[in-house]
Amino acid sequence: MTPVRVGRAFFARYTPLVARELIGCLLVRRLGDRRLSGIIVEAEAYRGGGDPASHAYGGKTPRNSVMYGEAGHAYVYFVYGFHNCLNITTEAVGTPGAVLIRAIEPKEGSPEMLRNRGGPGVKHLTDGPGRMTQALSIDRELNWEDLAKSASLYLEFGEGNMDVVAGPRVGVNSAKERRWRFCMQGSRFVSDPKPPGFRRTIN
DNA sequence: TAATGGATGTTCT
DNA sequence: GAACATCCATTAT
DSSP states (O other), X not given: OOOXXXXXXXXXXXHXXXXXXXXXXXXXXXXXXXXXXEEEEEEEEEESTTOTTSTTXXXXXXXXXXXXXXXXXXXXXXXXXXXXXXEEEOSSTTSOEEEEEXXXXXXXXXXXXXXXXXXXXXXXXXBSHHHHHHHTTOOGGGTTOBTTTOSSEEEEOOOOOOOEXXXXXXXXXXXXXXXXXXXXXXXXXXXXXXXXXXXXOOO
């Protein structure tokens, strides 16, 4: 089966639905002739207006403006003085939204990911938003990158049909009743803490 | 295994 | 000046 790139129409929908359906897709990072990739096993939805956890809650600013534009672009931001986080924008133009990619299961180029993470002996390669971006060499230079067209960062559709568990988002203290964190059931590459209902089974 | 605190840059009030 | 969609090492159980 030849790989199919995830296109703009997929992203331009209701954000929690996009996040849910991104589980199982392949995230591809190309660096010259090298290819790093991994299956998305964990993602979170952030919306505008009514979502108090979102960067877009409170209106448009220079930082979050990419969330208001065309779907399918990268929103990369820097947190806690150390880490970059990768999001993909969603919704129609004018409606802010993004999906935070929190963890992947490494598929191609894991030796290079290990080097990017600081060499042998590293325990957690790609389970966590900051760890994942470090493994894939993703930083703010990729902010605004168009994943529908880019040669260096894009997604491919996966198998689909795997079990997905939903839970409250990590590191947010508001809107806990929203279960907008989605994890592949049983995957050992999901970050801690595991959501309620998660079972360590497959892999 | 769980809880703590330190490191550190950017953004917005 | 405070808050922050985190990670890691160290400490306590």
